[in-house]
Amino acid sequence: MTVYRGSVTCVLGPNGSGKSTLLNTIYGFLKPFQGQIIHEGVDIAGLKPHDVLRRGIAYIFQDSGIFPRMTVEENLKSGLWLLRRDKKLVLERLEQVYSRFPALEQKKRQKAGNLSGGQQKLLQIAKALLSNPSLILMDEPSSGLSPKTLEQIKTIIKLLKNEGRTILLVEQNISAALSLSDYVYMLELGQNKFSGTREEFEKNLPNMLPVWGFRP
Secondary structure, eight states, rough: OOOOOEEEEEEOTTSSSSHHHHHHHHTSSSSSSSOOEETTTTTTOOOHHHHHHTTTEEEEEESOOTTTBHHHHHHHHTTTTGGGHHHHHHHHHHHHHHOOOOHHHHHTTTTGGSOOOHHHHHHHHHHHHOOOEEEEEEEOOTTTOOOHHHHHHHHHHHHHTTTOOOEEEEESSSHHHHHHHHHHEEETTTTTEEEEEHHHHTHHHHHGGGGGGGOO
């Protein structure tokens, strides 16, 4: 699998196909039995998550990633632990994220667990951006969101791409994925069923749907 710099690459597939396992292995939660994970010329396979983070890779989880009993601002500061000794930079990063997500600044004293599902997703994205990553791993960002919030998240992903960030996106929502992606991989039982551009995938979509159990 190749993820090109400045692109949005989407990994599709049904439950159990290995999508989240792929992200967890890249980020160091799981250690691969064999093979390499090359990031900017360096094999990062087997590195601990905090070392992967230091290399400029952030992970936005599907369902977790925030501390519900902590305030919004406390959650954001927890994403700045690598920079905790540079208090000036911490404040600068917080100001940047509040400028991008003013709704979070309005709720910065509220407990994160009291936020709506969409607001919690925004908090996860904001927290990830505080480390100024070049590569962002996203696990099913559309999960559990209303159509309005999903459009907001899609807009944010497009803006991140326009900023030159690279995004590896895991999704089950075909429509949302294809509206964002430059390249598509299709997994089935841990193996590549398809790889190519979005346009190539769309042409082959009738052949891909049966993997989900659907028929064209």
